[in-house]
Amino acid sequence: MEFIFRLLLCIIFPPLAVFDKGCGAMLLVLLFTFFGWLPGTILALLFCLKDRR
Numbered sequence: 628m629e630f631i632f633r634l635l636l637c638i639i640f641p642p643l644a645v646f647d648k649g650c651g652a653m654l655l656v657l658l659f660t661f662f663g664w665l666p667g668t669i670l671a672l673l674f675c676l677k678d679r680r
Contacts, residue, residue, distance in 0.1 A: 633675050641671035648674055 636644040641664075642657040652674055660667025 637671040637675055638668055641667040644671045645674045
C-alpha cells in the first residue's frame with residue numbers, strides 16, 4: 628500500500644515523493660521538475676523504483 632501511495636506521489640508532486648531519500652535526491656528532482664513536470668516525474672519514479680529492488 629505504501630508503494631502505491633509513493634507512486635501516486637511521484638506523479639502528483641515528485642519532490643515530495645523522494646523526501647526521505649536525502650537532500651541531494653530531493654534537490655535534483657526539484658530542479659528537474661522546474662524544467663518540466665515530466666522530467667521530474669520520471670526521475671522521481673526512477674528513485675522510487677531503485678529503492679523497491
